[in-house]
Each structure stands twice: as C-alpha cells, then as structure tokens.
Amino acid sequence: MFFCSVELTVYTLVLLATTSIIGTVVLQNGSPQQYVTLYGNGFYNLIKVLKLDDMYHAWWFLFLLLLLCINIIVCSIERLSLTWKTIFPKKVGFNPDRFRTLKNKEIFTTNKEFKTLASEFQAILSKRVGPVLYEETSKGCVMYAEKGRWTRMGVYVVHASIILLVLGALIGAVFGFKGDLRLDEGAKADTLFTTKSRTSIQLPFAIQCNEFEVRFYDTGAPEEFRSNLTIIENGKESFTQDIRVNHPLRYKGINIFQSSYGTAAPDNALFEILDNTTQKSITIRLKVGEKAQLPRDAGIFEFEGFLPNFKFREHNLGEAFFGKVTLKGKEGFQIPLPTKFPTFDKMRKGQFTFVVKDFEQRYYTGLQVTKDPGIWYVYAGFILMILGCWITFFISHQCYFIEIEKTDQKTTSVLVSGKANRNSYGMTLKIKKFVTLLKDK
Amino acid sequence: MSMNSSLILSSTTFIYALATVFYIGSFPFKKQILAKAGFWVIVIGLIGNTTGILLRWVESYQMGYGHAPFSNMYESLVFFSWTLAVLYIFVEIKYKESSIGVFVSPLIFLAIAYASFDPNMSSKISPLIPALKSNWLIAHVISCFLGYAGFALAFGFSFIYFFKPKDPKSTSVFARLPSWEMIDELTYQMIVFGFLFLTIGIITGAVWANSAWGKYWSWDPKETWSLITWFVYAIFLHLRMMRGWHGTRLALVSIVGFLAVLFTYFGVNYLLSGLHSYG
Numbered sequence: 001m002f003f004c005s006v007e008l009t010v011y012t013l014v015l016l017a018t019t020s021i022i023g024t025v026v027l028q029n030g031s032p033q034q035y036v037t038l039y040g041n042g043f044y045n046l047i048k049v050l051k052l053d054d055m056y057h058a059w060w061f062l063f064l065l066l067l068l069c070i071n072i073i074v075c076s077i078e079r080l081s082l083t084w085k086t087i088f089p090k091k092v093g094f095n096p097d098r099f100r101t102l103k104n105k106e107i108f109t110t111n112k113e114f115k116t117l118a119s120e121f122q123a124i125l126s127k128r129v130g131p132v133l134y135e136e137t138s139k140g141c142v143m144y145a146e147k148g149r150w151t152r153m154g155v156y157v158v159h160a161s162i163i164l165l166v167l168g169a170l171i172g173a174v175f176g177f178k179g180d181l182r183l184d185e186g187a188k189a190d191t192l193f194t195t196k197s198r199t200s201i202q203l204p205f206a207i208q209c210n211e212f213e214v215r216f217y218d219t220g221a222p223e224e225f226r227s228n229l230t231i232i233e234n235g236k237e238s239f240t241q242d243i244r245v246n247h248p249l250r251y252k253g254i255n256i257f258q259s260s261y262g263t264a265a266p267d268n269a270l271f272e273i274l275d276n277t278t279q280k281s282i283t284i285r286l287k288v289g290e291k292a293q294l295p296r297d298a299g300i301f302e303f304e305g306f307l308p309n310f311k312f313r314e315h316n317l318g319e320a321f322f323g324k325v326t327l328k329g330k331e332g333f334q335i336p337l338p339t340k341f342p343t344f345d346k347m348r349k350g351q352f353t354f355v356v357k358d359f360e361q362r363y364y365t366g367l368q369v370t371k372d373p374g375i376w377y378v379y380a381g382f383i384l385m386i387l388g389c390w391i392t393f394f395i396s397h398q399c400y401f402i403e404i405e406k407t408d409q410k411t412t413s414v415l416v417s418g419k420a421n422r423n424s425y426g427m428t429l430k431i432k433k434f435v436t437l438l439k440d441k
Numbered sequence: 442m443s444m445n446s447s448l449i450l451s452s453t454t455f456i457y458a459l460a461t462v463f464y465i466g467s468f469p470f471k472k473q474i475l476a477k478a479g480f481w482v483i484v485i486g487l488i489g490n491t492t493g494i495l496l497r498w499v500e501s502y503q504m505g506y507g508h509a510p511f512s513n514m515y516e517s518l519v520f521f522s523w524t525l526a527v528l529y530i531f532v533e534i535k536y537k538e539s540s541i542g543v544f545v546s547p548l549i550f551l552a553i554a555y556a557s558f559d560p561n562m563s564s565k566i567s568p569l570i571p572a573l574k575s576n577w578l579i580a581h582v583i584s585c586f587l588g589y590a591g592f593a594l595a596f597g598f599s600f601i602y603f604f605k606p607k608d609p610k611s612t613s614v615f616a617r618l619p620s621w622e623m624i625d626e627l628t629y630q631m632i633v634f635g636f637l638f639l640t641i642g643i644i645t646g647a648v649w650a651n652s653a654w655g656k657y658w659s660w661d662p663k664e665t666w667s668l669i670t671w672f673v674y675a676i677f678l679h680l681r682m683m684r685g686w687h688g689t690r691l692a693l694v695s696i697v698g699f700l701a702v703l704f705t706y707f708g709v710n711y712l713l714s715g716l717h718s719y720g
C-alpha cells in the first residue's frame with residue numbers, strides 16, 4: 001500500500017529537509033519591492049507562484065507535512081493490528097530451540113547439583129528479569145523470563161507525538177492569534193491588531209501600562225525591560241503585575257510578552273517664551289492642545305504635539321515639539337522645537353523665540369499578545385516524543401533463556417542465551433554480566 | 442580577571458593536541474602504550490577543560506554579570522570540546538576500543554583550537570541581554586551540545602567503514618580497527634544518543650522561545666536548520682531499522698547528517714541571519 005511504506009517516509013523526509021533550506025536562503029515575508037531588487041522580475045514571479053516568500057505556509061509544504069501524517073497514521077494502524085498480539089499476548093510462550101542456536105550464548109559447567117542449581121537460577125531469573133516459565137526436558141530443564149515487552153509501543157508513542165504536534169500547530173493557527181500592542185505609560189487598551197492579517201481582536205479585558213522601565217549594564221547593553229501592567233475587567237481593576245522578557249503574564253488563555261519599547265509623546269512640557277523686543281522672558285507649562293497668551297497680548301501660542309523623529313531638510317533631528325503661533329491679526333504658523341537643538345527657533349528670527357525647557361520623558365511599552373489554544377497539544381507532544389524516543393532507544397524487549405543439563409553424576413552444564421528487539425550488542429554484554437552473576441552463586 | 446580561565450583553556454588546547462598526536466602515533470606503529478597515553482592525556486585535558494569552564498562561570502559572577510558560560514561562540518566551542526571529550530571517554534571505557542580515538546581526538550582538539558586561535562573569536566565575558574536570561578537557555582544549550590557531540594562521534598566512526606578492510610586476513614594497518622559489527626553498533630549508539638538530545642534540545646529551545654516571545658516555533662534559520670538535521674537523522678534511523686541499511690551506504694547518511702550539524706552550528710551564524718547570535 002502506497003501510504004504505508006517506509007519509502008514514502010524517507011522520500012517525504014528528504015523532500016522536507018531539502019526544501020526547508022529554501023526558506024533559510026530566500027527572504028521570507030518581504031515586500032514585492034524587496035524581492036524585485038534582490039532577485040529580479042523573473043525570479044519574483046517564480047517566488048510568487050511557489051509562495052517562496054512565505055514557504056513554510058505554502059500549500060506544497062503543508063501538503064508534505066500532511067503526507068507525513070497520513071503516512072504515520074495509516075502505517076501505525078496497519079502495523080499495530082499486526083503486532084498487537086505480540087505486544088499484548090494472551091499467553092507468553094517460548095521456543096527452546098531458537099535460544100539454543102542464538103549467537104550470543106554462553107555455556108559453562110559446574111559441580112553443583114542439578115536440583116539446587118535449578119531452584120537458585122529460577123530465583124535469580126525471577127528477581128532480575130520477571131516471571132519464569134519452567135519446563136522439564138529429557139536431560140534437565142529449561143527456563144525463560146522476559147521483560148520490557150511493552151517497550152515495543154515506544155515507536156507508536158513517538159509517531160503519535162508527531163501527530164499531536166501537527167494537530168497542536170493546526171489548532172493554534174486556526175483558533176489562536178498573535179498581535180502587537182503599543183501602550184504609552186498610563187494608557188490602556190482592549191483591542192489589538194494581529195501581526196499577519198491586521199484584523200482587529202477584542203480582548204476580554206483591558207491592559208493598562210502603569211510604568212515602563214529599562215535598565216542598562218555599564219557596557220550600555222540592555223539588562224532588563226520591565227512593564228508594570230494592570231488588568232482591567234468590566235471597568236474594575238483586577239490585578240497588577242510586572243512583566244519582563246522571559247516572564248510573561250498569562251491570563252485567561254491570553255499571554256502578554258514584553259517585546260519592545262520606545263519613547264512616547266510627553267503630554268505636557270515647560271516652554272520658555274522670549275520676547276525679542278523687550279528681552280524679557282516668561283515660562284509656562286502647557287498640556288497638548290492648551291493655549292497661552294503671548295506677552296504684551298501679542299497673540300496666542302498653542303502646544304500642538306510631539307514627534308519622536310522630526311525630519312528637517314532630509315536630516316533627522318530627533319524628538320521635537322510642535323506649536324502654533326498666531327500673532328494678532330495674522331495667519332497662524334507652525335514652529336518645530338527639536339529638543340536636541342534648543343537654539344533652533346532662534347534662527348527663525350521672529351518676534352518671539354520659543355524653547356522647550358523641560359518635559360517629562362515617557363516611554364511606551366511594546367507588548368506581544370498571543371493566544372494559542374493548541375499549545376497543550378504541542379507540549380503533550382513534546383513530552384511524549386522525549387519519552388517515546390527514550391523507550392525506543394534505550395529500553396528493549398529482552399528475553400533470557402537458561403538450560404541446565406545433567407552431563408554425568410558430577411557435573412552439570414549450563415547454557416545461557418538471550419535476545420532483545422534492539423541493541424543486540426548491549427544484550428550480549430548483559431548476557432555476559434548475567435553469566436558472571438550466575439557463576440558467582 | 443578573565444585571564445585565568447582563558448589561560449587554562451588555551452593550555453587545554455595544547456593538551457588535547459598532545460592527545461591527538463599520541464592517538465595518531467599509536468596507529469601506524471601498533472603501539473598500544475601510545476594509545477593508552479592518549480587516553481590519559483584526554484582525561485587530563487578534560488580536567489583542564491572543566492576547570493576552565495567553571496572558573497569562567499565564577500569570573501562572570503565576579504564581574505557582576507553572573508551567567509552560565511554558554512553565551513557566545515567562544516564559550517559554546519569550549520563546551521563542545523568538553524561534551525566531545527566526556528562522551529569519548531565514556532565510549533572508550535565502555536567499548537574498550539582505543540583505536541577509534543584516532544577518529545575522535547582531532548575533533549576534540551579542533552573545536553577548542555578554533556575557539557582559542559581564531560582572531561575574530563572574542564573570549565570576553567559580556568553581560569546577557571534580557572532574552573537570554575532563562576534557565577531554559579542552559580537546558581537548551583547543554584542538550585543541543587550533547588546531541589552534537591553524539592553526531593560528531595558518529596561522524597568520526599563512520600570514516601572507519603572506508604578504512605577497515607573487508608578481508609579478515611588483511612595485513613594492512615587498518616585491519617586493527619574494530620570489526621564492522623562493532624563500528625555499526627558504535628555509530629548507531631552515537632546517533633541514537635545524539636538524536637535523543639537533539640530532540641530535547643529543539644524542544645527546550647521551543648519552550649524557551651514560547652516564554653520569551655510567545656511563539657514556540659518561528660522558522661528562524663537556526664531553528665529550521667536544526668529541524669533539517671533532525672530530519673536527516675530520522676531518515677538514518679528509518680533506513681537502518683526498516684530498510685536494513687548498513688555499512689558505507691549508511692555511513693554516508695551519517696556524514697551528511699554531520700554536515701547539517703556543522704551548518705546549523707556555524708553556517709547559519711556566518712551566512713544567514715536570525716534570532717540566534719551564536720552556536
């Protein structure tokens with residue numbers, strides 16, 4: 001059957017491994033412009049057709065993953081129905097002839113009497129391995145014990161974990177979301193836009209950022225980002241908590257991560273207004289949108305707003321405040337006040353010169369808000385995969401066999417052999433150890 | 442302050458170099474005593490390597506940064522040598538085959554030599570950025586490197602297939618190499634070990650990413666390449682267990698797998714860009 005062959009597994013895995021390389025070489029999720037400049041128009045069309053700009057979500061890549069899942073499921077069902085009786089037999093039996101001819105057998109003779117030997121070995125076997133099957137033969141006896149039959153389920157655990165991982169990823173993609181939220185200190189929000197499709201999402205609660213703090217090492221590298229957040233439900237404050245990188249807030253299935261920060265627009269500032277006619281100056285604190293009378297009743301100054309990056313003749317002058325000056329009987333005009341250049345407004349040579357003397361530096365915190373109901377499937381898959389690999393690789397189904405024969409009046413001959421479904425070398429070592437143990441008795 | 446650990450670690454490099462010389466020397470001259478010496482020199486090297494790592498850990502606390510020494514390329518290479526040496530010593534004790542040291546000791550030496558001698562490699566202890574401050578980082582790095590060590594040893598052993606004469610009566614120097622069954626067993630055990638730890642490494646990395654960025658998988662180049670490596674070794678396992686592949690054919694798959702490991706470790710850092718700044 002096509003879907004149940006290891007050839008299919010191998011070919012699919014080879015295809016997945018080789019095509020995965022593409023996405024690490026070709027730019028992912030870039031803009032059309034970027035692709036055209038990087039690869040030219042011809043390649044851009046190819047990239048579009050094969051969705052190489054987002055290849056891990058391209059139809060053909062998802063199809064390969066689907067093929068892998070079908071392969072595992074069909075195969076496991078078919079094989080399990082065959083091996084179920086081997087894994088859970090009604091009655092365990094053994095064939096002495098098979099064990100007599102095994103390669104890793106050890107034979108030794110001893111002077112001990114047959115009867116004592118038989119009961120001693122039986123005790124060791126049952127203590128070390130498991131319940132012993134005992135049979136008399138014409139010349140003596142054979143005994144058999146086994147352990148770890150259940151470990152044959154290990155592969156199925158590994159394969160099931162892969163299905164769980166894919167299922168979890170699918171559930172996350174369909175029912176989850178991921179979005180960015182920018183909150184100024186003091187601000188709150190209960191809606192956000194998803195990163196991919198930019199659709200708006202309404203959260204079941206509002207998030208308020210009370211404070212953001214960034215600490216630096218003496219080398220200048222950032223040491224810690226911390227946001228103090230309050231969760232507001234039905235208009236009431238529910239609780240307040242700090243989040244840091246690696247220490248997100250998880251509430252009602254929604255996770256809030258610290259992801260970035262920046263400077264926010266200050267909502268008030270202290271302005272100095274110098275009257276160039278009288279050489280007298282006044283200072284006044286204004287909030288955004290507030291107006292002030294100019295000296296000598298010459299007009300009105302309005303604090304209009306703030307820009308983190310003010311561009312002036314192609315130069316970025318950084319943070320700047322904006323105001324509108326309206327002199328009596330004249331048209332109003334806008335003036336920029338870059339904080340790094342206090343004398344900037346002087347160059348305008350107006351009747352009044354404006355300078356920002358002081359303002360409160362405020363930050364905004366960049367939060368990543370996610371919901372992923374598939375995560376528990378994924379984590380269960382992770383645990384099962386590790387467990388399954390451990391069982392498959394390091395524990396095996398081991399069968400031990402001992403035959404005791406009376407050779408003459410004095411001596412008894414002992415044959416010890418065993419087999420395991422995996423790691424035959426390890427089994428050979430185990431048999432050797434076991435024989436030393438028996439001889440010491 | 443950070444002189445102490447650097448000094449110990451560069452001496453370790455020379456010790457491992459000496460071990461390599463002993464192992465290689467023991468080979469054509471059939472001198473068992475040289476191989477024995479090689480083994481003990483590696484043990485001494487491992488002691489130096491361990492001391493160097495621990496001292497570096499202490500120094501980072503003295504400097505006020507306080508983090509495990511797994512945070513840049515230099516530290517990761519030093520740790521890679523360490524995992525290789527530990528695993529090799531274990532294998533030599535368990536399998537009692539000293540001739541395989543020829544194929545492994547150069548790898549132990551090369552990893553730490555690269556860390557010590559590449560002029561672009563900074564051995565400075567620097568503070569951790571916030572995203573790297575996580576216990577998952579330690580679990581992630583340790584398991585990934587145990588995995589890489591398993592694959593590296595398997596890679597070394599795979600070459601034995603190409604040297605060991607098939608004819609049991611051969612008198613070539615390579616006739617002393619372990620039997621085909623033994624190589625097969627050794628390579629398989631190393632890959633199984635590597636696979637388990639690579640799996641744990643990828644998983645702890647995913648759990649860490651989920652606590653730092655809210656996403657357990659983002660197809661970042663390093664992640665993708667570790668998955669590619671995982672695929673290659675999964676192919677290896679299925680070919681061996683289900684298709685009965687053995688010998689040189691399978692050895693080639695193991696070699697390809699290790700090339701994928703090398704690309705995941707170095708290639709991604711130097712040729713591609715992404716979240717991971719180091720190995």
Ligand code: HEM
Binds near residue numbers: 005389
């Ligand atoms: C990556 C996706 C994987 C796919 C598509 C896959 C698929 C398969 C298939 C179709 C078989 C044969 C039928 C069967 O025994 O069920 C098989 C066998 C096997 N697989 Fe996988 N497998 C995958 C991953 C793994 C992993 C990660 C392991 C590691 C433990 C593994 C270990 C095995 C083993 C040991 C067998 C042999 C079973 C036996 O001896 O009876 N597989 N796999």
